[in-house]
Amino acid sequence: MRFTTLSVALATSSLSIAAPAPAANYDHGNDHARKPEGLNALARKAGLLYFGTAIDNPSLNNTKYLSIAYNTSEFGQVTPANGQKWMYIEPSRNVFNYAMGDAIIKPAIQNHQMRRCHNLLWHSQLPDWLTSKNYTKSELIGILENHIKHEANYYKNECYAWDVVNEAFNDDGTYRNDLWLWTIGPEYLELAFKFAKKYVGRGTKLYYNDYNVERVNNKSMAIASMVKSFQAKDIPIDGLGFQAHFTTGKAPSYDEVKASMKQFTDLGLEVAITELDVRTTLPDSDEKQAQQAKDYAATVKACKDTEDCVGVTVWDFWDPLSWVPDVFSGQGVPCLWSANYTKKPAYYAVAEVLRD
Template identity: 70%
Template structure:
């Protein structure tokens, strides 16, 4: 979902612990990914943003395979960075995340071919005909998919196409191409990615059974009926401490999709808190995190969990929700929070 970390944060990040200094990672075995695999998941992963790649301590944790067996580029594969000018492709930012993950033996969830946000000005500053925009969409997916061919376990093909009431979001894609833009994106993705790559629809506020999640389920059912390629649904899981969905609610939402024959994943998990924080809030946050992870572990065909970064200073939350923050598993000093330990203990209980 909202993964942008402003460049204005760079001076702040540079002043935080570990920036540019080779310190040993404080996280030791077995690690969340090791425990998740023992509990039956395919991976426990994290998003990584490019703005913090020169922080040695951060990187030592992000690419610690025992902690995070899967990596998602939070920004580097989005349209504005991949195709900043029409038919001019730049894979630098995506490669900065993907290549070290490959070297570390981590899986990759790739994100995202099509979104209404973070689009380049050349695309949004003029009017296109339907035929022109379909051609632009196919060309973009073709080039990016071929560059990362067989390097991604899954691709988030379409991201956040629905409003909370279950209607389709008005944007350049819907307004110009019509509702068929979603199936076209999946067809193009299947045409140009490896046959092994899972194709996902990804969205937020679908972690309970509601108007939005039932609309996504209807899309999946229709795609399956018409043999439009779709392999999974990603539930972003951007939650708020104390008002997150319950274990039962998340489990019901997962079943809404898996009963249609697709796999699911928790793709962008974080739990933001109204500041100032407190011991009580951290305890509740730990419960909210654990409910989401446990629902995936217990659910049929929920393959894994990705946290939307693990370190508070690079969270997207404070900029987007002023007065809220502390959404991740590790604080500014790289100290594990109660949420980390409660998730770890829960995963370990399945061993």
């Protein structure tokens, strides 16, 4: 599907609720917003629903950063990078704390940006109370439903989409051997989507989200099989999130990404690029930045050219806040803006793809 300006307006307004006004030092970047050619403005002209970014809580005292993050010409959609994950939302059993999620979501609502909410179920970033005790199958199912009920109800009708389940498969296409599989079995995936449908609110899209699925491979085919199984059983699922965490010079090609998306759009799902970044082995160079730009552009073009790809989200836009250096030793600078807030060649390559 492709989206008109009216459909974008309806999508943002129908999800908006009243929210506290931003703090006095909160900078909406009005000077930037008057410029018509930011990435989100270009994406909407190209027929996408949004171009968005993840935002993490350590950035929230940086007014320069916020002036870009909440600039709707650049970013029409916001994803909390960490603030809605289980360890922060339910740090003690049945004790819920939405402060970190709200710190990202409420300014986005105030600024009329769409929200992708992330995530209801994952094997990582779980609280100690959940991982340090052996629960029975029925106990853990009850815990799962209770968590989804509270979080989804709290953010009811505020999210364009929820990443309901995150990263449940290994690269070889087998299920990830984690707490949920050990205790509940593979049906935990179906249960999570059933519970989400019950509580998220009308119109919110339910996504499965994963990495290394941007090529047709064992993992992406296993997920497609899961989707077919869901559909045969009337388990609700609306979308497939392609995380798209890539390495400069090793990213999938335009044709590969487009072919993998087709696996899921042929099944009637919408798809989205949900966590795009392209990390580089340091030190950086002009040559590496040129290749990084090509890798970004190929993925964004694949989404733009896929009828049911709704949008692109970068996993933060500013190099100093990227997760990459903490996880991949010797790698970094994966974002569209450099440390001094300069737009990198990748930014201009993405803009050109959206403009074409």
